[in-house]
Amino acid sequence: MENPITAYIDKVCRRIKNKSLHQEIKLEIEDHLMELKENALRNGCSEEEALDQAFSQMGDPDEIGKQLHRTHRRKVEMTIILPVFITSIVGLLSMYFIQSYTPDGMIGSIFTNSLIYYLAGAALLAVFYCLDYSRILRCSSYIYAGAILILLLSLFIGVRAGGAPYLDIGIAMLDVSGISALIVGVALAGIFESWNWKKPADGVIGIGILVLPVVLLAMMGVVSYTLCLLICLVVMTASGAGFRQVTGFVTASAAVPVFLFAFDFAPFSYFAPEAVRNSVEISSLLSSAGWFGAGFSMNAGTLSEVHTDYIFVYVIHSFGWLAGISLLFLISLFVLRMIYMWKQVKPGQGKLAALVIAVVISLHFIISILTNMAVLPSLGIALPFMSFGGSSILIDMGAVGLFLNICHRGYEETSVGTEVPA
Template identity: 25%
Template sequence: MFDKKLLRNLDTITIIIVVILVSVGIVAISSATHVHETGDYWAVKRQIMWFVAGLIAMVVVMSIDYNTLGNLSVYMYFFSLLLLVAVLIPGVGVVRNGARSWFDIKVSLIQPAEFIKIIMIITFSKHIEKIKESNESDINSIKNLCTLVAHMALPIFLILKQPDWGTAAVFIGIMIVILFIAGISYKYIVAAFATSAAVLPLLFFFVMKEYQRERLLVFWDPNRDPLGRGYHVIQSKIAIGSGQLYGKGLFHGTQTHLGYLPEQHTDFIFSVIGEELGFIWSSIIIILFVILLLRFLYLATLAKEDFGSYIIIGITAMIFFHILINIGMTMGLAPVTGIPLPFISYGGSSLLTNMMAIGLVLNVAMRRQKINF
């Protein structure tokens, strides 16, 4: 399947770090979902199943030259929009936690927006490459910049209709980071932040629904609704703080096992780690994430062309914003959203997407210009 020259460029450091993170996640999930009376490890079994599926998907993605994927970018883009429209149709899309973001495929719920992040990274990167290769090579021209913004604005709009503000924020972050690396003028960045500062109050008062506004208000003051919307953050902070340096030990977290910590195997898995494994293991996990992201940035510098580099940068941004938002919300530093912690939170769509993202990074790295014999 792979040429020997390509396998010599396989980045084993990335693979090792990902396997460690997934393993820690499986251990944390086993504690968060274990039923002592029956010994039922249902979530662990499913997560392992999704990890195996993710490994297969990673190998498949690695085997297809990323330039071939780039040549299919137009078809991939419109297929993504079709999925995002379909999930909004009652009876087709499934509502969960107030958002119509899921397809029910019987064996599991699938969130299409997760996979579409990968597709948009490929298509957006290819769009920038085409602009730079054309006669109008300046991405800072108004025409080119408008087409690039529109490229991401369409899927973001459809995701906001679900509504899923957390995922939409990740898409925006991916777009900004890739544009920054591609050489967008600072004046546009400043203008974008200034516009956002002016528009955000309007969004808050006239666009957001009541529960979304309340979620932001509770972010600033969880004690505003300690038994309602602030409950998640309060219990999460108690769990993390009570773990102290070494933790209470696996299967011994009181917040986790007495049912105080909500969504403990998905959105708040880092709270379980903080309570049961303590500050040391929590820090190790963050350090592993930092090493992984720095490794991505290094591999991006080795890509043989800008297209490959943009792909890796986009995936780096995607994983970074997931880490930032998820860990931030468990500590009360970010609003509570349905953003999972990459490789660690329970969830088929998330794990499968992240494994495909790793496959894409390895794909670009394996096909870099320099071959080490």
């Protein structure tokens, strides 16, 4: 015969669509019922009478379930979703006009491809938002192994386009250096979420786990190496690594470029060959933009890699400085909101992974915008949600979904125990 308390709790949970909360709610309601039952027993009630009284005081399970569902229903975080949507629309419109004004055969169907990438990215964002993030983080070691395998394959059988490494998987070309920071960073965050840096053996193993992707990415280029090094340092410091471990990691990682230079490993010194020429062209295009733009005549022949590395230059030149400043303001709010949301997450609830996502996306924004302002040379960093590129759009969208998932779950962890009706 089914336990009456279990049957009551199951009725409550059937009304709550957010299944990731069921376990915590079950424990909370069970505690309430047991407390009410014990009070009734102390007042002289029989076992059966005590249970009936406890159920009566708790209330109708269907109503409780409905109330908890309304309280813990997943809310759409518009301060994150809206900037992603607006920048994506601007990026898609830019692809349309670039393709329209570029001579046939010079750039391909970037608008159609972008539309497919954005739709797939939106679906991926929704999937990662709805999944139980703890299951994803439990697979961190497998994600890490997969990332290492992709890096190895790109080094041995990958191809280089404009100096950047790509991996041909048949249906698409993966921009390995562009997506590696997020994938490796999230994997490392899951691995080191509860890492014990105080144990000497774990400290050595941890440094080895961190150094391996740094070595592989250093063989692909200075930008990939630097980003991975920064992300590893964020993971180490946020997970409690001491000064000795951080020093050991930095020393080992710093030896990598020395070794590569000593053996004249060319890819490490890669910078886009068009960097100097493009910087002159960028200044001219930006100065002629005006507040409302200079029209849509700019195309792939005007500026090399305009649809990828220099999409922000295109937006300012075509739509005007007013549009560019508005986008900068929106991006700034987006980054600040990510930081605020990350700070609300409790340690141990995916907080490290949320930090990595916020840092990587923020760095991509900063580096890409500085490149578009001719402050930095072309480093092959896509402007999140705007630059053309299937792999970068998919990874960025999926990362936003995972970030929202972690933050939403982090809020629930702090409130679920106080929301059950008494």
